[in-house]
Amino acid sequence: MSFSGTNLENARLHNRRVVLESIRQHTRLSRADITRLTGLTPQTISNITSELLAQGFLSTLPAESGGRGQPAVPFVINPQGAYSVGVQLSQHSLQAVAVDLCGAVVARAHAAVDRVRPAQAVAPLKDVLQRLQQLAGFPMAKLLGMGVATPGPFGVDGLSAIGPTTLPGWQDLSVGEQLSAALGLPVMVANDASAAAIGERLYGAGSTLSNFVYMFVGEGLGAGLFLNGQVFDGVANNAGELGHIVVERNGRACYCGNHGCLERYLSLWAAYEALGFEDPTQATPEDLLHAMERNDPRLAAWLDEAATYMRQAINMLECMLDIETIIVGGLLPVPILEKIIARLAPLYASVGNRSNRKVARLLVGNVGSEITAQGAAALPIFHEMNPSFNVLLKNH
Numbered sequence: 001m002s003f004s005g006t007n008l009e010n011a012r013l014h015n016r017r018v019v020l021e022s023i024r025q026h027t028r029l030s031r032a033d034i035t036r037l038t039g040l041t042p043q044t045i046s047n048i049t050s051e052l053l054a055q056g057f058l059s060t061l062p063a064e065s066g067g068r069g070q071p072a073v074p075f076v077i078n079p080q081g082a083y084s085v086g087v088q089l090s091q092h093s094l095q096a097v098a099v100d101l102c103g104a105v106v107a108r109a110h111a112a113v114d115r116v117r118p119a120q121a122v123a124p125l126k127d128v129l130q131r132l133q134q135l136a137g138f139p140m141a142k143l144l145g146m147g148v149a150t151p152g153p154f155g156v157d158g159l160s161a162i163g164p165t166t167l168p169g170w171q172d173l174s175v176g177e178q179l180s181a182a183l184g185l186p187v188m189v190a191n192d193a194s195a196a197a198i199g200e201r202l203y204g205a206g207s208t209l210s211n212f213v214y215m216f217v218g219e220g221l222g223a224g225l226f227l228n229g230q231v232f233d234g235v236a237n238n239a240g241e242l243g244h245i246v247v248e249r250n251g252r253a254c255y256c257g258n259h260g261c262l263e264r265y266l267s268l269w270a271a272y273e274a275l276g277f278e279d280p281t282q283a284t285p286e287d288l289l290h291a292m293e294r295n296d297p298r299l300a301a302w303l304d305e306a307a308t309y310m311r312q313a314i315n316m317l318e319c320m321l322d323i324e325t326i327i328v329g330g331l332l333p334v335p336i337l338e339k340i341i342a343r344l345a346p347l348y349a350s351v352g353n354r355s356n357r358k359v360a361r362l363l364v365g366n367v368g369s370e371i372t373a374q375g376a377a378a379l380p381i382f383h384e385m386n387p388s389f390n391v392l393l394k395n396h
């Protein structure tokens with residue numbers, strides 16, 4: 001392990017992130033508020049806010065008279081101050097969004113691809129980037145970068161090549177560097193659950209939390225671990241690969257070679273199989289809603305089963321990580337997710353049983369087909385804003 005030294009430039013960037021993050025968390029702050037919250041000197045704050053105003057990252061609201069002294073001018077994040085592009089790369093599609101600095105989606109684009117390796121992805125990525133920029137009409141100079149979320153697991157013998165969702169060639173941590181060079185802008189690559197966790201931290205239910213797990217129920221099951229203010233992604237970007245924890249001895253066969261993996265019970269694919277789809281790639285989340293409408297007993301049985309295993313997953317995560325909360329999101333339609341959650345009580349006793357809890361043990365996060373792309377778009381913004389950002393900095 002090596003540590004980089006601190007120099008004045010690093011300190012300046014760090015202080016800038018501290019100011020931006022304070023304003024993001026509190027929505028609006030005056031210079032005096034920032035001084036009180038950060039402990040930085042008024043002169044430093046004045047320099048940083050002037051710089052951020054000039055760059056367009058911040059704007060001001062009308063001055064508020066607060067009794068004695070000069071009226072305070074509140075600073076807010078300016079949504080049009082910068083933009084970011086996020087891409088969710090799946091086996092056969094590339095779904096992209098452009099978001100503003102406050103995370104609102106301002107343009108969408110997608111392209112068909114066929115299990116692309118990083119080098120083959122350059123052309124379609126350039127194409128969607130151009131389309132997004134034309135649709136949203138922001139100048140390239142305001143683009144912070146691109147985040148690319150790819151499904152894991154990465155580089156695991158027997159797992160990465162044959163999974164239903166995984167893509168070959170993306171496990172190398174230098175992929176971000178290669179794409180940055182090819183596209184001429186900063187590109188950050190993360191696994192889809194980690195990207196979605198960062199999206200949840202910047203714009204969702206985890207907005208003010210420093211320790212939470214984002215449980216991503218998609219075609220498989222993954223988790224993004226947001227610990228001590230950073231994403232923990234492990235030695236090969238595989239931390240949080242919850243789906244392949246074995247929970248049933250002699251359980252259902254998994255493509256990884258084990259039996260009884262968690263995602264064989266709690267995932268879209270598990271639901272599709274329960275509903276009798278022989279080829280899960282032909283099913284969609286809407287099929288679950290249709291099954292609910294016709295009171296399909298196979299769906300009810302699956303909901304019971306899924307709740308059993310979600311309860312177990314919650315127990316493991318709480319005892320392992322002692323987190324503030326678990327945020328569940330992903331691709332399950334909200335009514336289906338709510339039915340599973342309604343079946344969870346009582347949760348297992350765990351270190352999560354605390355009388356001084358500030359948030360519930362389980363929260364529902366963002367759900368829907370765009371959350372991974374939005375999470376990917378959050379990566380460059382998180383980089384720009386988060387003072388403790390360093391994990392994703394390693395390639396930049």
Ligand SMILES: [Zn+2]
Pocket residue numbers: 243244254255256257258261
């Ligand atoms: Zn497995």
